[in-house]
Amino acid sequence: MGRVQARLRAEARTLHADVVARGVGADFAERGIPFLLLRGPALAGLRRSRTYVDVDLLVPPSRLEEAELALRGLGFAPTTTPRDFRLRGNPHAHEWRRHDGGAVDLHHTVSGAGADDETVWRVLAAGAETVDVSGTELPSPGQAATALLAVLHAAHHGPRIGQPLLDLEAAIERLRPEEWAETVRLAKALDAEAAFAAGLRLDERGAELAHRLGLPEAAPGDVRLRASDVRPVALSLLALLDTPGLAGKARLILHGLAPTPAGLRHARRLARRGRWGLALAYASQPLWTLRWALGSVRAVRRARRGAA
Amino acid sequence: MTAVIRLASDRLEWREIDGEIVALDIEASKYLAGNRTAGALWPRLAAGATRDELLDALLVRFDVDAETASRDLDAFLRSLEERGLIER
Numbered sequence: 001m002g003r004v005q006a007r008l009r010a011e012a013r014t015l016h017a018d019v020v021a022r023g024v025g026a027d028f029a030e031r032g033i034p035f036l037l038l039r040g041p042a043l044a045g046l047r048r049s050r051t052y053v054d055v056d057l058l059v060p061p062s063r064l065e066e067a068e069l070a071l072r073g074l075g076f077a078p079t080t081t082p083r084d085f086r087l088r089g090n091p092h093a094h095e096w097r098r099h100d101g102g103a104v105d106l107h108h109t110v111s112g113a114g115a116d117d118e119t120v121w122r123v124l125a126a127g128a129e130t131v132d133v134s135g136t137e138l139p140s141p142g143q144a145a146t147a148l149l150a151v152l153h154a155a156h157h158g159p160r161i162g163q164p165l166l167d168l169e170a171a172i173e174r175l176r177p178e179e180w181a182e183t184v185r186l187a188k189a190l191d192a193e194a195a196f197a198a199g200l201r202l203d204e205r206g207a208e209l210a211h212r213l214g215l216p217e218a219a220p221g222d223v224r225l226r227a228s229d230v231r232p233v234a235l236s237l238l239a240l241l242d243t244p245g246l247a248g249k250a251r252l253i254l255h256g257l258a259p260t261p262a263g264l265r266h267a268r269r270l271a272r273r274g275r276w277g278l279a280l281a282y283a284s285q286p287l288w289t290l291r292w293a294l295g296s297v298r299a300v301r302r303a304r305r306g307a308a
Numbered sequence: 309m310t311a312v313i314r315l316a317s318d319r320l321e322w323r324e325i326d327g328e329i330v331a332l333d334i335e336a337s338k339y340l341a342g343n344r345t346a347g348a349l350w351p352r353l354a355a356g357a358t359r360d361e362l363l364d365a366l367l368v369r370f371d372v373d374a375e376t377a378s379r380d381l382d383a384f385l386r387s388l389e390e391r392g393l394i395e396r
Contacts, residue, residue: 011330012339013365019321019334100337130383134321 010051018134020053020102027140033063041133042140047170054103061117071096080262111156112195123189144182147171155199155227194219198227224303234296314356
């Protein structure tokens with residue numbers, strides 16, 4: 001596919017995501033469910049040419065079930081269950097998909113935040129603004145919070161995923177010093193300073209900024225691992241080491257070797273290639289796990305040594 | 309030709325990217341991409357325009373003779389009509 005064609009395809013997906021955001025936003029508004037649109041169009045304020053494929057919505061924890069019901073009513077279904085995340089730590093969102101390809105990540109919190117879900121909602125909703133989504137104004141966090149979320153997203157995906165790094169770079173480029181002070185205040189309120197610092201340090205100028213802002217060097221093991229060139233099963237290995245008791249560890253190992261289909265599709269590209277791809281992924285899962293586990297030992301040791 | 313032609317706005321979302329058009333047929337869940345010719349016509353179709361106005365727009369914008377422009381325009385309108393994306 002040529003560059004122009006690829007660009008137009010990406011723009012078409014963005015258009016589709018905007019249509020989904022407006023439809024879901026209108027439905028939530030009608031039901032009185034408060035929400036904030038994270039990333040996507042909100043980040044387009046930082047990086048104009050940004051395209052996106054899904055919609056990230058944060059809702060207050062007390063309204064999460066209602067939001068899920070609303071999504072079901074609109075034809076969406078969850079692609080993962082809490083069991084799929086047993087080995088990768090508590091998820092901050094669940095993906096919902098519809099037959100037309102529309103995708104919503106329904107957040108009850110944001111990655112890197114240690115504060116409880118209610119606090120996360122309260123802090124981000126307090127500075128809410130609106131963002132233009134193809135002609136419709138939808139609520140989203142303010143500029144400082146959006147920059148914070150861009151940094152936390154980069155910290156979550158580490159140095160191997162391109163788009164969050166470009167968002168991080170744009171945030172560093174665009175935000176004024178006084179806005180960074182506000183971002184630090186928000187990071188403290190969300191108990192996300194460690195992930196915020198780790199995210200900033202993925203960029204050379206961000207590392208200088210983290211130093212100037214006096215952000216902590218130490219970070220929990222999972223934060224360090226995510227922000228490093230993490231192996232696919234390194235987080236699972238860390239979870240295994242941190243799980244007390246032999247029975248708990250055995251359950252995790254069993255789950256790692258035989259995950260649910262949704263969990264396997266989430267973790268491995270091969271499993272997303274139809275029935276045969278899924279079957280092959282299951283057949284090769286023990287070897288795949290062993291291979292990546294061996295490669296992850298050093299990274300996990302390093303992360304645990306440097307943990308706060 | 310004085311009949312006004314317009315896009316079926318209730319089933320189409322679109323945007324212009326560097327003079328080209330990206331559109332989403334919401335009912336069919338299909339993407340459409342249009343070249344610069346479509347880029348010249350699309351905003352006029354969104355607002356509503358006659359065939360003569362559309363033809364004029366092509367002749368002003370591109371170095372093309374009236375016969376070729378007319379043929380291209382009809383083919384373009386036919387392809388949209390077949391998809392139910394324009395109303396007359």
